[in-house]
Amino acid sequence: xxxxxxxxxxxxxxxxxxxxxxxxxxxxxxxxxxxxxxxxxxxxxxxxxxxxxxxxxxxxxxxxxxxxxxxxxxxxxxxxxxxxxxxxxxxx
Amino acid sequence: xxxxxxxxxxxxxxxxxxxxxxxxxxxxxxxxxxxxxxxxxxxxxxxxxxxxxxxxxxxxxxxxxxxxxxxxxxxxxxxxxxxxxxxxxxxxxxxxxxxxxxxxxxxxxxxxxxxxxxxxxxxxxxxxxxxxxxxxxxxxxxxxxxxxxxxxxxxxxxxxxxxxxxxxxxxxxxxxxxxxxxxxxxxxxxxxxxxxxxxxxxxxxxxxxxxxxxxxxxxxxxxxxxxxxxxxxxxxxxxxxxxxxxxxxxxxxxxxxxxxxxxxxxxxxxxxxxxxxxxxxxxxxxxxxxxxxxxxxxxxxxxxxxxxxxxxxxxxxxxxxxxxxxxxxxxxxxxxxxxxxxxxxxxxxxxxxxxxxxxxxxxxxxxxxxxxxxxxxxxxxxxxxxxxxxxxxxxxxxxxxxxxxxxxxxxxxxxxxxxxxxxxxxxxxxxxxxxxx
Numbered sequence: 001x002x003x004x005x006x007x008x009x010x011x012x013x014x015x016x017x018x019x020x021x022x023x024x025x026x027x028x029x030x031x032x033x034x035x036x037x038x039x040x041x042x043x044x045x046x047x048x049x050x051x052x053x054x055x056x057x058x059x060x061x062x063x064x065x066x067x068x069x070x071x072x073x074x075x076x077x078x079x080x081x082x083x084x085x086x087x088x089x090x091x092x
Numbered sequence: 093x094x095x096x097x098x099x100x101x102x103x104x105x106x107x108x109x110x111x112x113x114x115x116x117x118x119x120x121x122x123x124x125x126x127x128x129x130x131x132x133x134x135x136x137x138x139x140x141x142x143x144x145x146x147x148x149x150x151x152x153x154x155x156x157x158x159x160x161x162x163x164x165x166x167x168x169x170x171x172x173x174x175x176x177x178x179x180x181x182x183x184x185x186x187x188x189x190x191x192x193x194x195x196x197x198x199x200x201x202x203x204x205x206x207x208x209x210x211x212x213x214x215x216x217x218x219x220x221x222x223x224x225x226x227x228x229x230x231x232x233x234x235x236x237x238x239x240x241x242x243x244x245x246x247x248x249x250x251x252x253x254x255x256x257x258x259x260x261x262x263x264x265x266x267x268x269x270x271x272x273x274x275x276x277x278x279x280x281x282x283x284x285x286x287x288x289x290x291x292x293x294x295x296x297x298x299x300x301x302x303x304x305x306x307x308x309x310x311x312x313x314x315x316x317x318x319x320x321x322x323x324x325x326x327x328x329x330x331x332x333x334x335x336x337x338x339x340x341x342x343x344x345x346x347x348x349x350x351x352x353x354x355x356x357x358x359x360x361x362x363x364x365x366x367x368x369x370x371x372x373x374x375x376x377x378x379x380x381x382x383x384x385x386x387x388x389x390x391x392x393x394x395x396x397x398x399x400x401x402x403x404x405x406x407x408x409x410x411x412x413x414x415x416x417x418x419x420x421x422x423x424x425x426x427x428x429x430x431x432x433x434x435x436x437x438x439x440x441x442x443x444x445x446x447x448x449x450x451x452x453x454x455x456x457x458x459x460x461x462x463x464x465x466x467x468x469x470x471x472x473x474x475x476x477x478x479x480x481x482x483x484x485x486x487x488x489x490x491x492x493x494x495x496x497x498x499x500x501x502x503x504x505x506x507x508x509x510x511x512x513x514x515x516x517x518x519x520x521x522x523x524x525x526x527x528x529x
Contacts, residue, residue: 039517046337049517050392050402066184066203066405071516072524 103129138192147185147408181523230262248300251368268305272298297475374435
């Protein structure tokens, strides 16, 4: 995976790997929902969300703005992946 | 479009400026002054909203079915005035928004939590600057609230002891107030007149607080409760703290007891209650707690400067001090609010030092209190035998899901998700807005 120009599928795969390894739950790579809130599913608590944000910022060398730390922008893995892609596109 | 202004929390901004003056100044400079305030002004066919940089005072707003803009410090009041919960948003801390027929615009604003640290911070200069800022703030309080009685919530820890030290110097007659649970026998002894801090079941923090007050020659008001009192305080703690998350609700319970007894002790008097809040966020020294095999208040495992950013950012949501005290017409004052800009400069390498708060802040203490301050104290709701209020909630088996249900009960007819969505990722929901040029 290229950190500077990752494909959307690579971003999603990295996020899923992170969630499964750092926040174990009943889900597997196959069953972890991509379009639901991980907080509402009980996978992440409020501290876990912060850890996830810092993971994304560190992995892709981006700085997520406070304005984007909302359920609309980060409320699922798919939304989070889209957000990361937007930040990377702005960097390019 | 009319403005329905239900804002009633007192404003403290440490300057003689009017709200209109603060708004005009912020429009010129892009910066809002430190303090605790939230206000709304109708001007030029729009409603301008402004909120202090840390979000100490809450500012909810939304439009009712008539198109009026309703603003309130309490979300429940805006909702009772006809704004559906899903249409209520929060003005972000340190921002000015305008609401008009064209929608919501961000006029200006900056996030304190994004301020850059200073890798070369000079500790001596830092301490002098912080001391001067606190002296200015306390002089302003003495002048602005000349006719008021002052009280200091004293836990026995460093933060509240610093506040007490400045209060003793600048605010003559200020009373120290501290809380402890007592067992039934000791409650009877206390009712017969025995000093609470001499009773065996009083918490160590409470004893420290009594010693600090004595060292400062401050009158001491003990606030005591049985552990059974907590069950009856849960609903008020959730409603007044505008939160269901356990760390805020537990703290609100302690503040509720303090507020009840202060109001009873100082009847028919304007009272300013000073607290040592905010410093834990500034130096991010919170720790998670373990009770009966359960982990509470989990701390994010991220670098300390990132942790501080999110602690400070999270001050936006929850109203466990100002909201609780104001319900009893007590004016809560968090003097450390004036210091946010200084403490955000403390670099990560210093935050990582285990005793950094003591190193930075102990010079701010009045020298007689230094030997009496509890250096390990961090959370008011954990102090005491059996881990205080947290331990009692644990014994009562009242968890976050129970608190969430209490929260939802305030809004009959609203869906669970509409209630829960008010706090999103650590902040009150901010509605979509357009950034002004």
